[in-house]
Amino acid sequence: MATGTGAKLTDVAALAGVSVGTVSNVLNRPEQVSDEKKTRVLAAIEQLGFVRNESARSLRSGSTTSLGMLVLDVRNPFFTDVAMGAENVAEAHGHSLILANSAEDTNRERAYLDLFEQQRVQGVLITPVGQVLDRLETMRQRGIPSILVDRLASRDQFCSVSVDDVAGGRTALAHLLEAGSVNPAFVGGPFTLQQVEDRHRGAAEEAERAGIALQLFETPDLKFERGRKVGELISNLQPAKRPDAVFAANDQLALGLLQSFAANGLRVPEDMLLVGFDDIDFASQSSIPLTSISQPRQLIGERAAQLLFEEIANEANHVHSQIVFTPTLIARRSTRRG
Amino acid sequence: MATGTGAKLTDVAALAGVSVGTVSNVLNRPEQVSDEKKTRVLAAIEQLGFVRNESARSLRSGSTTSLGMLVLDVRNPFFTDVAMGAENVAEAHGHSLILANSAEDTNRERAYLDLFEQQRVQGVLITPVGQVLDRLETMRQRGIPSILVDRLASRDQFCSVSVDDVAGGRTALAHLLEAGSVNPAFVGGPFTLQQVEDRHRGAAEEAERAGIALQLFETPDLKFERGRKVGELISNLQPAKRPDAVFAANDQLALGLLQSFAANGLRVPEDMLLVGFDDIDFASQSSIPLTSISQPRQLIGERAAQLLFEEIANEANHVHSQIVFTPTLIARRSTRRG
DNA sequence: TCCAGTGATTGAATCGATTCATTAATGAAT
DNA sequence: ATTCATTAATGAATCGATTCAATCACTGGA
Numbered sequence: 001m002a003t004g005t006g007a008k009l010t011d012v013a014a015l016a017g018v019s020v021g022t023v024s025n026v027l028n029r030p031e032q033v034s035d036e037k038k039t040r041v042l043a044a045i046e047q048l049g050f051v052r053n054e055s056a057r058s059l060r061s062g063s064t065t066s067l068g069m070l071v072l073d074v075r076n077p078f079f080t081d082v083a084m085g086a087e088n089v090a091e092a093h094g095h096s097l098i099l100a101n102s103a104e105d106t107n108r109e110r111a112y113l114d115l116f117e118q119q120r121v122q123g124v125l126i127t128p129v130g131q132v133l134d135r136l137e138t139m140r141q142r143g144i145p146s147i148l149v150d151r152l153a154s155r156d157q158f159c160s161v162s163v164d165d166v167a168g169g170r171t172a173l174a175h176l177l178e179a180g181s182v183n184p185a186f187v188g189g190p191f192t193l194q195q196v197e198d199r200h201r202g203a204a205e206e207a208e209r210a211g212i213a214l215q216l217f218e219t220p221d222l223k224f225e226r227g228r229k230v231g232e233l234i235s236n237l238q239p240a241k242r243p244d245a246v247f248a249a250n251d252q253l254a255l256g257l258l259q260s261f262a263a264n265g266l267r268v269p270e271d272m273l274l275v276g277f278d279d280i281d282f283a284s285q286s287s288i289p290l291t292s293i294s295q296p297r298q299l300i301g302e303r304a305a306q307l308l309f310e311e312i313a314n315e316a317n318h319v320h321s322q323i324v325f326t327p328t329l330i331a332r333r334s335t336r337r338g
Numbered sequence: 339m340a341t342g343t344g345a346k347l348t349d350v351a352a353l354a355g356v357s358v359g360t361v362s363n364v365l366n367r368p369e370q371v372s373d374e375k376k377t378r379v380l381a382a383i384e385q386l387g388f389v390r391n392e393s394a395r396s397l398r399s400g401s402t403t404s405l406g407m408l409v410l411d412v413r414n415p416f417f418t419d420v421a422m423g424a425e426n427v428a429e430a431h432g433h434s435l436i437l438a439n440s441a442e443d444t445n446r447e448r449a450y451l452d453l454f455e456q457q458r459v460q461g462v463l464i465t466p467v468g469q470v471l472d473r474l475e476t477m478r479q480r481g482i483p484s485i486l487v488d489r490l491a492s493r494d495q496f497c498s499v500s501v502d503d504v505a506g507g508r509t510a511l512a513h514l515l516e517a518g519s520v521n522p523a524f525v526g527g528p529f530t531l532q533q534v535e536d537r538h539r540g541a542a543e544e545a546e547r548a549g550i551a552l553q554l555f556e557t558p559d560l561k562f563e564r565g566r567k568v569g570e571l572i573s574n575l576q577p578a579k580r581p582d583a584v585f586a587a588n589d590q591l592a593l594g595l596l597q598s599f600a601a602n603g604l605r606v607p608e609d610m611l612l613v614g615f616d617d618i619d620f621a622s623q624s625s626i627p628l629t630s631i632s633q634p635r636q637l638i639g640e641r642a643a644q645l646l647f648e649e650i651a652n653e654a655n656h657v658h659s660q661i662v663f664t665p666t667l668i669a670r671r672s673t674r675r676g
Numbered sequence: 677t678c679c680a681g682t683g684a685t686t687g688a689a690t691c692g693a694t695t696c697a698t699t700a701a702t703g704a705a706t
Numbered sequence: 707a708t709t710c711a712t713t714a715a716t717g718a719a720t721c722g723a724t725t726c727a728a729t730c731a732c733t734g735g736a
Contacts, residue, residue: 006480006481008691008692008693009692009693009694010692010693018715018716019715019716019717020692020693020694020716020717021694021695021696021715021716021717022714022715022716023693024693024694024695025694025714025715027693027694028693028694032713032714032715033714033715034713034714034715037715049476049480051452051455051456051480052456052692052693053397053456053458053691053692053693054393054456054457054458054693055392055393055394055396055397055402055457055458055691055692055693056393056397056691056692056693056694056721057456057692057693057694058393058693058721059391059394059397059691059692059693059694059720059721059722059723060692060693060694060695060720060721061693061694061695061721062694062721064393074412074421074422074437075415075418075419075422077413077415080412080413080418081413083412083439084412084413084439084441087439096438096450096453098436098437099412099436099437099438099439100434100437101421101422101425101437103422112434114389115392115434117389118389118390118391118392118395119392119393120391120392120393138387142344142387142389143344224619224622224623252623255620255623256623258625259623259624259625259627262625262626263625281562282593282620282623284562285562285590285593285594285597285620286597286624286625287596287597287600287601287624287625287626288600288625289597346721346722346723347722347723347724348722348723356685356686357685357686357687358686358722358723358724359685359686359687359724359725359726360684360685360686361723362724362725363684363685363724365723365724366724370683370684370685371684371685372683372684372685375684375685390722390723391721391722391723392723393721393722393723394691394721394722394723394724395722395723395724396691396723397690397691397692397693397721397722397723397724398690398691398722398723398724398725399691399723399724399725400691400724
């Protein structure tokens, strides 16, 4: 049964007793083929187990039917959710999404962009790591447009889909104040990350507006372990100086804080209010469910893919746009007293 | 500057003043080309911004340089970790990994297998959803081998890489008994999932060996929410009948149990010991760190990819093998008294 | 000087599906 | 009966990189 190398289109044509053109038409313009030949061709395809060679197809037709997506970290649920949104839209357009992982490594980022170019994908969704805007612009000139995801395009030559982190910061702090905090703190860093900078700025604005000081605990990263360390530090402050509420720059950090508060006998929310950012699954699954700022992850992916298809369809006079979502607060036990 | 359609190999050859064969050699067998021409060609490539057309390359050479990977759920960290392992190995072999998500949907599974065949990937790593073994066998006869991941191959025509869940179950229960449990329980289901069945069987074996009864709380799924509900149930049992230790079939379930135990004033580990399975990141990040059974996720991906490359290299007389890893216990606070 | 041997270079043929100008067939209209 | 329009089918040319048999250039030995 093993045919060695598979059947090709000419084999199908021979078996069905039609020309290659007709077989191709059955595959690509079935409405132009008479029912009789169509069934004969389909039967032949079935019988031979013919699978069309995508390389040959795209070489001749000059275009593929796939999009490339390059994310910072596939292990981060944020990106996989975004990817799922994009994938759904791609599927609806009859395209497939090739998902690749730069793992925050500029070499891998470059390698995958090379791959995408070589494969002649129709377009690229990317959360950049390094300085790739020039590269992306070159690619667009060569006919492969790209959309920035989770980044606000700093130049107007790109579309982007991102989240308003400043607004998120404002919302978080307003919520803490409303819940009764008079001495709130922000925990997060480094400030070279735009996201951190923005979230803090929003919080600071809101605090100022209320005439309240915002303490700052700057961290070198946003990991769980870091949260534990800062939590230790905060727990050991004199009660008078200790903040009564913390806004953490992301949920990982917040969960670390939560763990060490619990270990040090600081009760959340009685002694300490806590808000995170991202609303990852585990925010709600912690033993004390965590209030968090939620981003419409799936929607981000969907919109990004839609924008990309628009640009693909109308490369010539496409107008770039920046979509910015406003994140929303999900209130849970960690800020609900009594 | 916009060249419209990019430069091709003949353009490079013309500019460099060499034949197309030489340009191709520079790309594929650089050691056979004199330094002088090599530099001229490379300069021309640079100047024209030439990017080789992968479709043309693989059409002529008859083989691609990519692997397909089809996972049950990209949002599950288990699979993304496995994927990263596989990706690393693929990269080391100069291949790229196309990651696709069947989302436990047999239609999507079929569609992506179609895509992989059309793209003539070199091989496939797959965690099957539906009944696809026949399909996979056909694909292998056509020259596309596949490896089962996180599944023990029921037929000997496939390689597989999986984990010994029975051993995991034994280890978990032995640990609970050692920690002082005299009335342990298993929480999990449905038993149609091989994983659940095996984990329970291991635990039951170990309990029997120790002459101790193992209570069973069967669940219709393995989600966090379900864990909360069962936790509620267990918390409300009379202390005499209530188990003093729980082995949950996975971490999600265990975290749900943990949350509701806390809400009901049942202290872990003082009043209740708790072990999960999978060792997801959040097991250690819970406010009471969770003891769990850990699977070598990355390693699973690496080995699977290695097996695949072996089969690709030696399709004719490859001997299929089943790799089964024994999971290990990571002891944390949830089973450490005093 | 000639020849054999080695290594670099060449370019026509090739991979397999698609395209499109052309032909064939059928029917409607004059 | 003839012309025109419409639809279906054909198959040679084509996409762009790779392959490989043939050619060329050069060296060292006879």
